[in-house]
Amino acid sequence: LTKKVEMTNWEKGHYINYAKMSENLDIVRKRLNRPLTYTEKILYSHLDDPHHQELERGVSYLRLRPDRVACQDATAQMAILQFMSAGMPSVATPSTVHCDHLIEAQIGGEKDLERAQSINKEVYDFLATACAKYNIGFWRPGSGIIHQIILENYAFPGGLMIGTDSHTPNGGGLGMACIGVGGADAVDVMADLPWELKAPRVHGIRLTGKLSGWATPKDIILKVAGELTVKGGTGKIMEYHGPGVDSLSCTGMATICNMGAEIGATTSLFPYGPSMEAYLNATKRSEIAQFAKANQNNLREDEGAEYDEFLEINLSELEPHINGPFTPDLATPISKFKDAVKANGWPEELKVGLIGSCTNSSYEDMSRAASIAQDALDHGIKAKSVFTVTPGSEQIRATIERDGQLKTLEDFGGMVLANACGPCIGQWDRRDVKKGEANSIISSYNRNFTGRNDANPATHSFVASPDLVVAMTLAGTLNFNPLTDTLKDKDGKEFKLTPPSGDGLPKNGYDAGRDTYQAPPADRSSVKVAVSPTSDRLQVLEPFNAWDGKDATGLPILIKAQGKTTTDHISMAGPWLKYRGHLDNISNNMLIGAINSANGEANKVKNYTTNEWNGVPDTARDYKKKGIRWVVIGDWNYGEGSSREHAALEPRHLGGLAIITRSFARIHETNLKKQGMLPLTFSDPADYEKIQPDDKVDLLCTELAVGKPFTMKVHPANGDASFDIKLAHTFNEPQIEWFKNGSALNTMAKAKK
Numbered sequence: 001l002t003k004k005v006e007m008t009n010w011e012k013g014h015y016i017n018y019a020k021m022s023e024n025l026d027i028v029r030k031r032l033n034r035p036l037t038y039t040e041k042i043l044y045s046h047l048d049d050p051h052h053q054e055l056e057r058g059v060s061y062l063r064l065r066p067d068r069v070a071c072q073d074a075t076a077q078m079a080i081l082q083f084m085s086a087g088m089p090s091v092a093t094p095s096t097v098h099c100d101h102l103i104e105a106q107i108g109g110e111k112d113l114e115r116a117q118s119i120n121k122e123v124y125d126f127l128a129t130a131c132a133k134y135n136i137g138f139w140r141p142g143s144g145i146i147h148q149i150i151l152e153n154y155a156f157p158g159g160l161m162i163g164t165d166s167h168t169p170n171g172g173g174l175g176m177a178c179i180g181v182g183g184a185d186a187v188d189v190m191a192d193l194p195w196e197l198k199a200p201r202v203h204g205i206r207l208t209g210k211l212s213g214w215a216t217p218k219d220i221i222l223k224v225a226g227e228l229t230v231k232g233g234t235g236k237i238m239e240y241h242g243p244g245v246d247s248l249s250c251t252g253m254a255t256i257c258n259m260g261a262e263i264g265a266t267t268s269l270f271p272y273g274p275s276m277e278a279y280l281n282a283t284k285r286s287e288i289a290q291f292a293k294a295n296q297n298n299l300r301e302d303e304g305a306e307y308d309e310f311l312e313i314n315l316s317e318l319e320p321h322i323n324g325p326f327t328p329d330l331a332t333p334i335s336k337f338k339d340a341v342k343a344n345g346w347p348e349e350l351k352v353g354l355i356g357s358c359t360n361s362s363y364e365d366m367s368r369a370a371s372i373a374q375d376a377l378d379h380g381i382k383a384k385s386v387f388t389v390t391p392g393s394e395q396i397r398a399t400i401e402r403d404g405q406l407k408t409l410e411d412f413g414g415m416v417l418a419n420a421c422g423p424c425i426g427q428w429d430r431r432d433v434k435k436g437e438a439n440s441i442i443s444s445y446n447r448n449f450t451g452r453n454d455a456n457p458a459t460h461s462f463v464a465s466p467d468l469v470v471a472m473t474l475a476g477t478l479n480f481n482p483l484t485d486t487l488k489d490k491d492g493k494e495f496k497l498t499p500p501s502g503d504g505l506p507k508n509g510y511d512a513g514r515d516t517y518q519a520p521p522a523d524r525s526s527v528k529v530a531v532s533p534t535s536d537r538l539q540v541l542e543p544f545n546a547w548d549g550k551d552a553t554g555l556p557i558l559i560k561a562q563g564k565t566t567t568d569h570i571s572m573a574g575p576w577l578k579y580r581g582h583l584d585n586i587s588n589n590m591l592i593g594a595i596n597s598a599n600g601e602a603n604k605v606k607n608y609t610t611n612e613w614n615g616v617p618d619t620a621r622d623y624k625k626k627g628i629r630w631v632v633i634g635d636w637n638y639g640e641g642s643s644r645e646h647a648a649l650e651p652r653h654l655g656g657l658a659i660i661t662r663s664f665a666r667i668h669e670t671n672l673k674k675q676g677m678l679p680l681t682f683s684d685p686a687d688y689e690k691i692q693p694d695d696k697v698d699l700l701c702t703e704l705a706v707g708k709p710f711t712m713k714v715h716p717a718n719g720d721a722s723f724d725i726k727l728a729h730t731f732n733e734p735q736i737e738w739f740k741n742g743s744a745l746n747t748m749a750k751a752k753k
């Protein structure tokens with residue numbers, strides 16, 4: 001138990017702490033006195049305060065200490081810029097950054113990578129230098145997709161990781177609780193703040209039987225998605241167990257955990273077992289495998305553990321599935337798929353088949369795919385549809401190049417794309433159909449929402465195992481079931497494809513391929529972080545000002561928003577994402593989607609100093625220039641949607657002081673507090689109606705105290721007498737310090753000094 005085993009081969013001095021795990025679980029067991037699920041074992045062993053933390057599933061907010069943080073290049077930009085503004089010399093928790101999202105697929109891996117390196121040079125230079133400066137492992141463009149790199153190098157059984165990407169749960173394939181978060185959470189953990197998570201409920205999925213023939217691990221999650229729908233996992237961790245688990249490869253389990261994101265699950269988990277051991281050995285982490293084996297009682301559920309919900313799947317009876325179009329939970333077993341195509345009028349011709357991505361690019365996936373391709377080539381035929389292959393990492397690419405699968409897939413007609421997200425995240429310069437033209441594509445990826453892959457809303461995107469993708473690509477039509485139908489060989493003779501087969505792990509070990517990792521240098525003090533002052537994509541952040549200690553009077557209402565105001569209304573995505581590393585530029589989208597109650601229009605508010613109607617960001621900028629702070633009035637559940645931290649940073653940056661609403665989405669409320677803003681709610685929600693957009697308000701900030709209401713004085717624009725409104729808030733003591741110091745980061749920086 002007390003053995004010292006490094007978490008990863010890439011860093012020194014960060015050990016797996018199974019002793020602490022055991023110790024914390026002893027404390028928690030005494031308190032709960034019941035068998036624990038594996039989920040609980042991981043979460044409770046990472047509690048900041050196991051003695052006093054409330055532990056009610058679905059109710060309590062857990063304060064946790066994750067082992068690691070991982071960021072992809074798109075979300076890393078603002079996270080690191082924020083971290084930098086705290087002025088700390090190094091991240092407090094081991095962290096890595098992965099360049100995978102910004103590489104566009106166009107003509108093939110090498111060329112596409114070169115182009116991306118030039119287009120994104122300033123972003124890559126910034127990330128490379130900032131990682132070097134702040135002690136973060138940096139995986140250069142070409143290294144592979146974040147989740148694959150994590151599985152190959154960093155995930156370990158019993159660990160807890162947060163990652164700034166929805167498919168972070170992929171690491172559950174190695175028994176690590178890997179949870180997707182927004183950038184704000186990553187910054188907290190990098191800066192040594194505990195991380196808060198509502199104690200998830202636990203959904204048990206018992207697997208029995210054994211997969212065979214064309215059925216793959218992907219079909220398990222496709223089936224689960226069909227059963228539970230895209231909302232079925234919300235607030236839950238999916239915990240797989242049962243005798244069927246042992247027949248799955250570690251990478252297959254990762255595929256299942258990866259796609260748990262499609263049902264909204266917090267994450268998914270598998271217990272430690274022999275295939276994890278084999279994978280750890282194959283990826284040069286035998287020490288971890290031995291250590292985990294010695295601690296395996298803590299790395300699985302207790303006998304008799306109770307689940308909040310339950311599902312059982314017999315793998316022996318599982319049929320391959322195809323899910324889609326437009327949503328990953330529309331699951332159709334292959335035997336019924338032809339009928340579904342006809343009944344729904346989906347375009348029958350298959351234009352493109354895509355395999356790989358973070359979801360399905362393991363050695364096993366590629367070997368099985370290549371076995372089908374080889375079968376076809378042996379019969380003298382090739383892919384009819386356009387066919388692409390995205391290796392998940394440089395290690396996978398190099399290994400399948402060495403072992404021949406890559407050549408087989410190329411001979412079959414495949415175009416090998418860069419080891420990166422590419423078409424999965426819409427980084428695809430697709431030229432074979434015009435925008436708006438209805439067509440079908442099928443991939444082994446995870447998400448297939450409208451427009452995700454190629455920005456064409458008429459593209460019908462289906463998701464399946466790599467095996468089915470290759471088979472369908474060969475037929476060139478959706479009306480093909482490789483389990484029952486025949487194809488014609490080069491002489492016109494009919495044949496049936498042999499069910500796929502392939503090794504789970506490379507017999508000769510993995511080939512690491514090109515060196516794509518940049519470790520932080522021993523001497524980091526001389527490293528200069530590269531941000532050009534003229535850049536329009538990156539901007540160094542200054543710490544926000546501390547509170548001036550005074551009540552705020554005569555504040556204008558920038559906008560009284562009515563109806564739904566999501567984080568998308570507050571900080572729109574799409575073309576704005578280009579500026580996610582430049583707070584001032586991206587602030588030009590602040591609240592442009594919110595509806596002004598004064599006129600029912602978006603992005604049109606009155607500037608009280610000029611009486612002119614103008615855009616929301618312009619008006620805020622004018623107030624800021626004139627030294628006038630402002631507030632926003634909002635409706636119910638303000639700030640729902642994705643946890644985008646820009647939605648809290650922008651109002652702070654443009655001079656907002658408070659957001660006053662009928663209610664908040666919790667994550668946005670916390671994000672506002674972290675940035676030093678005041679999220680306040682009407683004690684009586686009906687008071688929302690009493691305020692007119694032209695009114696001015698006073699906020700008695702000096703009254704801010706835990707559990708006490710807060711007074712807002714309203715000065716009506718029509719000259720009526722001023723009146724008070726009571727506001728509620730959820731600040732606790734430490735959060736009040738955030739407000740006083742100007743932000744959570746300022747507070748952290750102060751404490752470190």
Ligand code: F3S
Nearest residue numbers: 167357358421424425
């Ligand atoms: Fe990238 Fe798609 Fe995975 S965007 S991280 S390959 S889900």
